Amino acid sequence: MQIAIASGKGGVGKSTITASLLYLLKDRYSFVAVDADAEAPNLGLLLGVTEWEEEREHIGAKVARINTESCVRCGICYERCPYGCIYIDDDGNYVVNELTCEGCNVCGLVCPVAGTINLEEVRSGIIRKTTTKYGFPLISAQLDVGKPESGKLVTEEKEWASKLMKELNLEHMIVDSAAGIGCQVIASLGGADVAILIAEPTPASLSDVQRAYKVVQHFREPAYLIINKADINPGFRGLHEWAEREGIPILGEIPYDRTIPESMVMLRPVVEAFPNSRASEAIRKIAERIAEEILG
Amino acid sequence: MQIAVSGGKGGTGKSTVAVNLAVALKKLGTELTFADLDVEAPNDHLLLGVELANEEPVMQFMPRFDYSKCIKCRKCAEVCEEHAIITMRDGTPFLMPNLCSGCRACEIVCPVSGAILEGQRLIGHTYVTKTPYGFTLVTGKLMEGEERSMPLVVAAKKKAQAIREGLLFIDTAAGTGNTVSKAIEFSDLLIAVTEPTPLGIHDTELILELGKLMGIPTWVVINRADLGEKEKVHGLARKYGADVVAEIPYSENIVRSYVEGKPIVLTGYPEAEIFTGLAKKVLESLGGGE
Numbered sequence: 360m361q362i363a364i365a366s367g368k369g370g371v372g373k374s375t376i377t378a379s380l381l382y383l384l385k386d387r388y389s390f391v392a393v394d395a396d397a398e399a400p401n402l403g404l405l406l407g408v409t410e411w412e413e414e415r416e417h418i419g420a421k422v423a424r425i426n427t428e429s430c431v432r433c434g435i436c437y438e439r440c441p442y443g444c445i446y447i448d449d450d451g452n453y454v455v456n457e458l459t460c461e462g463c464n465v466c467g468l469v470c471p472v473a474g475t476i477n478l479e480e481v482r483s484g485i486i487r488k489t490t491t492k493y494g495f496p497l498i499s500a501q502l503d504v505g506k507p508e509s510g511k512l513v514t515e516e517k518e519w520a521s522k523l524m525k526e527l528n529l530e531h532m533i534v535d536s537a538a539g540i541g542c543q544v545i546a547s548l549g550g551a552d553v554a555i556l557i558a559e560p561t562p563a564s565l566s567d568v569q570r571a572y573k574v575v576q577h578f579r580e581p582a583y584l585i586i587n588k589a590d591i592n593p594g595f596r597g598l599h600e601w602a603e604r605e606g607i608p609i610l611g612e613i614p615y616d617r618t619i620p621e622s623m624v625m626l627r628p629v630v631e632a633f634p635n636s637r638a639s640e641a642i643r644k645i646a647e648r649i650a651e652e653i654l655g
Numbered sequence: 656m657q658i659a660v661s662g663g664k665g666g667t668g669k670s671t672v673a674v675n676l677a678v679a680l681k682k683l684g685t686e687l688t689f690a691d692l693d694v695e696a697p698n699d700h701l702l703l704g705v706e707l708a709n710e711e712p713v714m715q716f717m718p719r720f721d722y723s724k725c726i727k728c729r730k731c732a733e734v735c736e737e738h739a740i741i742t743m744r745d746g747t748p749f750l751m752p753n754l755c756s757g758c759r760a761c762e763i764v765c766p767v768s769g770a771i772l773e774g775q776r777l778i779g780h781t782y783v784t785k786t787p788y789g790f791t792l793v794t795g796k797l798m799e800g801e802e803r804s805m806p807l808v809v810a811a812k813k814k815a816q817a818i819r820e821g822l823l824f825i826d827t828a829a830g831t832g833n834t835v836s837k838a839i840e841f842s843d844l845l846i847a848v849t850e851p852t853p854l855g856i857h858d859t860e861l862i863l864e865l866g867k868l869m870g871i872p873t874w875v876v877i878n879r880a881d882l883g884e885k886e887k888v889h890g891l892a893r894k895y896g897a898d899v900v901a902e903i904p905y906s907e908n909i910v911r912s913y914v915e916g917k918p919i920v921l922t923g924y925p926e927a928e929i930f931t932g933l934a935k936k937v938l939e940s941l942g943g944g945e
Contacts, residue, residue, distance in 0.1 A: 441809075462736055
């Protein structure tokens with residue numbers, strides 16, 4: 360089974376909760392974990408990963424490059440780039456800003472001088488694998504800053520994870536997605552059997568998780584909700600009302616607890632570092648429900 | 656003048672810092688326009704306590720084929736970097752709209768005038784909202800199910816540039832990909848908001864790297880400064896020559912102001928001073944902000 364964890368909003372505790380759930384479920388189930396936030400990968404840190412067994416460069420991003428020797432400075436590429444990624448440098452040369460280029464090749468197509476603008480394949484980042492000290496494998500990725508196509512990195516990560524599942528005969532894939540609802544999140548949710556949404560009781564988190572849920576609905580996946588930092592905004596009923604309206608089961612609520620940032624600093628899941636904290640108790644209950652209702 | 660607030664990791668307090676800094680700048684007499692370029696998860700209107708207004712659709716080009724003119728040469732499919740155009744065995748092209756990025760490469764290579772017609776697809780909206788704080792908020796919002804945030808970032812930023820008064824003040828999405836670089840492009844100052852955990856530090860290094868590559872002077876603000884190891888953030892900032900300009904403690908008052916949509920900088924709480932101080936620093940460094 361493939362479970363994707365999403366939230367829309369960043370910083371509500373996806374990776375924190377994922378790391379703890381993996382720790383709690385590792386002895387009962389076999390799985391591979393995927394850190395599907397290629398622009399800000401953190402799951403490995405929370406699982407105490409210091410070394411990677413295998414790294415693969417991902418060559419696949421394309422960026423346009425202008426040959427200043429043959430460029431006639433007509434400016435057509437500058438006018439036609441849909442994303443405004445071409446600028447004129449101090450010497451009057453037309454240059455592609457590779458940190459914003461989407462690799463669509465329009466500039467190359469409109470350039471009147473053959474061979475002046477070429478689309479070149481560049482490294483967009485790395486994908487890497489390790490076996491965590493807890494025994495299960497982790498696939499992670501790191502987009503090179505300013506590169507396009509973080510979604511494609513996530514797709515590759517999941518392909519690698521699927522291969523591992525077959526090779527090692529693993530039961531489940533747990534995917535920790537990025538913030539937002541764009542390509543990385545769509546790649547994370549696409550193909551999942553179940554989505555677990557994480558939110559905190561704030562208007563911002565409610566607004567973002569509703570958007571993430573619409574993407575989940577696109578894929579017609581069953582969704583569950585975990586409420587994190589449940590006590591930071593007493594009186595806010597928005598999450599409960601929304602979940603009830605949509606028929607989304609709430610797996611549990613985790614109170615705000617300073618042992619969570621403390622466990623982050625220790626690079627350990629909170630349920631391992633502070634097993635008796637209020638947050639850990641709540642996460643353990645949630646893990647039980649996931650075992651019963653989802654993993655079976 | 657343009658200032659961007661970013662940070663790499665999600666949830667470090669980018670929007671809290673951006674909103675309070677903007678309100679403080681305006682209070683000190685700086686004209687500004689605020690652009691929320693976190694198009695996948697825009698929240699600044701919620702923190703400012705305003706309802707989004709003046710919705711405008713953001714349409715994207717999409718090819719429509721006139722099959723009576725199409726000569727089935729397959730050039731459009733071959734040139735499409737997104738593989739959004741598939742061809743039947745006889746060369747008849749079909750579009751998969753969700754993959755189309757609207758770049759017009761197909762239209763450019765089509766050898767037959769009129770075989771590819773102008774189609775349009777809705778990919779999101781921009782909003783222009785007057786706030787009670789004396790500045791206008793421009794928001795980009797990507798439609799759910801759309802993969803590409805770049806066209807929305809570009810559209811919302813253009814909108815903000817078109818109506819801007821004074822300083823352009825930008826809040827970005829989490830992450831360090833090319834949509835974040837698009838949002839912070841042409842900034843005179845980048846403010847990276849981080850938290851002093853290993854995760855925050857890891858992601859901040861990426862945004863500092865991006866700032867360096869783009870040649871933008873960068874400052875660091877440490878949020879929840881008492882929850883972690885802030886010395887490590889200071890060390891990282893030194894490595895990149897970025898000044899740590901503010902440290903914000905974890906504060907119930909800030910959380911409350913955040914959920915109530917009332918910027919803390921306008922209250923009598925001691926935390927308000929942090930943002931006012933930061934705004935003064937910004938004005939000093941930008942020479943009055945004009």
